Amino acid sequence: MTHEATQITSPPKPSEMLLHLGPQHPLQPGPFLLDLKIEGETIREAELKIGYIHKGMEKVFEDRTYIQILPLTDRICYLASNSNNDVYCRGMEELLGIEPTDRAKYLRVLTNELCRIQSHLLGIGEYTTDVGFLTMFIYMVRERESVVSLLEAITGSRLNHNYARFGGVAQDLPPGYKEMALKSLGKLKELIKSHDDMMSSDSIYLKRTKGVGTLTAKEAGELGVAGPPLRAAGVNYDLRRLEPYLVYDELDFNVITQTDGDVFSRVKVRLLEILESIYIIEQCLDQMPSGPYKQDVTPYITRPEPGEVYSRIEDPRGEMGMYIISDGSDKPYRFRIRGPAFATAQALPPLLIGTYVADVAAIAASMDSCTSEVDR
């Protein structure tokens, strides 16, 4: 991969033209500008311009106390808000030298996995609408609503959950939650299987997705992507296995990989990961120990010792990291967010070279990058 692949280097020749997709374009949630130099329908060069919703989060975080940052981490990527809470809290726990209670660990795994399911469902939905499969998009969002209500029952919010706390979680499960969740997830499992069947047997869908936007394991590694796009290429890289955090080492699950690395595999990985997450949740609900869900005193006003921590987690989209430097005051000295979507977005232009305009939407959506997280 050369860096020329990410830029439009020369003005278009008479047979070529520049096509700007964005910033307002029905391609994906969140504005970005994708400049394409096309010849006929074939893409010769592509350049991704981001920053349209750059909020200056890292600067704002340096001006907030540690506990004030917690709800703001939801907004880094609203589809993975539980993961973001969790990675921040784990970083802070390391800085403060505390450990979450056993029950809190299970609760965090539970919410993380629910969050992964709803994020994947919306990701697949966005993607299917980009290949013109509007009905599947609507089914996926319908299925997502059931997961959102499960999350809402725990956290009280639909999108930005703000659930984890330093050393615990905000609240315990509501009564009767286990039965409700098992029933709802059982139904979801059936539906996902039937959608999977439909998607793997529809010949038009297969034609649109097989062999499109292929990313081999080597290329994926070079481009620095993580998460489902990397696993679709066959690399068994999942931080839940590699660097087990919370209680993932006590749970039984498979890391889903596919071999082809094309658009189809990336979506397949997400579909199968949903089933795997349901399995994890079922185990969590079974094995969850009773006990306190938070520390006796949650350190709301906190001044950690000077030091630094880099905590990371397997987000729905890949490796989410936070690098916090503390100088001993009640505000972080430096707060760096390493988002997975940033890496996947960067890897998008090289994938587009040589494909057709019609495939741009499919490839871009199959990478499932979250613009809010790319821009921060």
Place this chain on the structure above:
Amino acid sequence: MGTFVELYDGIMELLVVLFSTWALAPWVRGVLGGLVIGAVFGGALVMVYLERKFLGDIQSRIGPNRVGGRFGVLQLIADAIKLFTKEDIIPAKADKWLFIGAPIVALTSGFLMVAVIPFDLLVINGKEYAVAVSRMDISILYLEAVSGLAIFAIFMAGWGSGSKYSLLAGFRNVAKMIGYEVPLGISIISVAVMAHSLDIVEIVQAQSTLWYIIAQPLGFVVFFIALLADVGRIPFDQTEAEEELVAGWATEYSGMRWGLAFFAEYLHAVVGAFIITLIFLGGWNGLPLIGNLNIPGIFWLIAKTIMVIMLFIWVRGALPRYRIDQVIDIGWKVLIPLALLNLLWSTIIGLIWA
């Protein structure tokens, strides 16, 4: 039922008598044409409404249910009022006359097609009267010819809008339709060969014993697919693929100009459904074996057409969209050979049958 049929026959007889008396007066044809166009216009409205409700059902939604009672029947009226009273924008970079002309051409092509569509055949005093604005002896060729105008309309819109999305959509449409008009034409020829006539009325009459969907199923499949491409519906709606080209050739259109262009599409779909009913599904003939059960032919025709329209909507709800190069591949590599094969088949059968 009996009285109803008598009433219908009476009305029709009256019409025919009036019609044959003043058949030479141009205004009679004008009035009749206006009525038929109004009816097909209404048909297109019904199709839009059906699409919103039926597609809603497929997608586990409800669809319009607040505007005009619980079935949302006035929804389209509200849409039309809104579109009529929107501001009229012509982009500064647009080619003004092409931009204005495109919806008109599209709609005109639809109306021209309506002119030769027969709705029934009445036999009064041993004389045949087709319930059509105009009965031509080459009506099927005429249909094929004027439906081709719609391609120009889309290209005019694509080029005239001065937008790159529209331009790409216009190119796509031309590329697609060069490949699809051929199988469409060949399957029409196959039908004509079998019926020994280019007149739709005679084609329908030839199906009174056997529908052509049974006589040449391959031809029906080819025609149906090519027709889907012709009217630009999923899986062949590359010309207005939302996620790729915003709204395709209609990107720059707003207000009633967009309304007309949008409506022309549905008009084409409805006329297409009529054609497929007439040349493959037996037109106003009743079901095979059962006969027409004393129901007037026009109702058979409309019922079958609505079934075809439902099929269009169902296909839209169930399938993703092809990529443009795949569409062209299918046109040239699959549909044309199949259409030729069908032509051979229908020629042989037609000869034996004759």
Place this chain on the structure above:
Amino acid sequence: MEEGGIKLGEIELEIPPNVSFTTTSAIHDFIKDSPMQKLVNWGRKNSLWFMTHPMGCCGIEQICVGVAHYDTDRFGIIPRASPRQADVMMISGYVTKKYLPALKRVWDQMVEPKWILMMGECAISGGPWWESYSTVINMDEIFPVDIYIPGCPPRPEALLEGFIELQKKIVAQKDRTVIPNPADGEV
């Protein structure tokens, strides 16, 4: 319509004029102030097409509200991809200095009569990022806002309620049904 550009402190953002506006609509002038206006308003209120234009957290709820579970199609409210065919623009997230010119241009591309829903805290007041170096606040000085829907993000029910409020506003003829004249220099 503003000529030139938008001033943001020291930065002036250029908006290239690319759209030719008609200053009036014949049909509109004809029916203005007549009983027909009621009918027109009924049509407009029941056919509010919004532009698919998700910008942030609220964008997700905006997607959710358009499909199966909440189904705005019941009210005749459907998403449209092209700004030319949309009646309602939802500012559903953080507006940054980089995005503002594009947003303004999208708004200018829309056809009168048109409405703006401000969805969520970020659009209304800047939300959590109000003091950031890159966001723009006080959006109501730039866009003529019709309905504010607070929340972070507002629930889909709140968004539906916002639409219903807008419908009431249209029926009460308190919306801006007059097409602005560029000569007046007001929006």
Place this chain on the structure above:
Amino acid sequence: MGDEQAAIQVIDKTIMIELSDKFPDVVSDVDVPSPNRAIARIDPSKVHEIMQFLLDKGFDHLSCISGVDYPPDKMEVVYHVTSYSGPLVITLKASVPRDDPNIDSLCDIYWNANWYERETYELYGIKFNDCPYLKVLLLVEEMEGEWPLRKDYAGYPNPT
């Protein structure tokens, strides 16, 4: 799984020792706070060689490049390097002078360094020598030169 992890942890300790052996004057303050993390300070002039060495040793994934501002005299460029096959994250810090911050680009070693470097450049004003496209990524182009994440940035809080 357990064996795998143990094997990788052995690599941990050795890689830091190898690193400081290979670049004796360049790598300093080596610290291993937890089994999966290692921190070291490096000389900015040798960053290219060190990264090439790490890449050859199997650290094939550049997680992140960030800048940190320590007024009045220095800035740090922090690299997080990790591997697709192990949990170890190596944090390398290179101090650069604040009045003329510049450091070698890593774009020819890690492809994905480009956007991180562009981001660090626009937010801190740290120049990456030989970076192929060093221009603003997230900000408006007019804001180039304001370096908003520096501690002495005057535009925050933004009163508009």
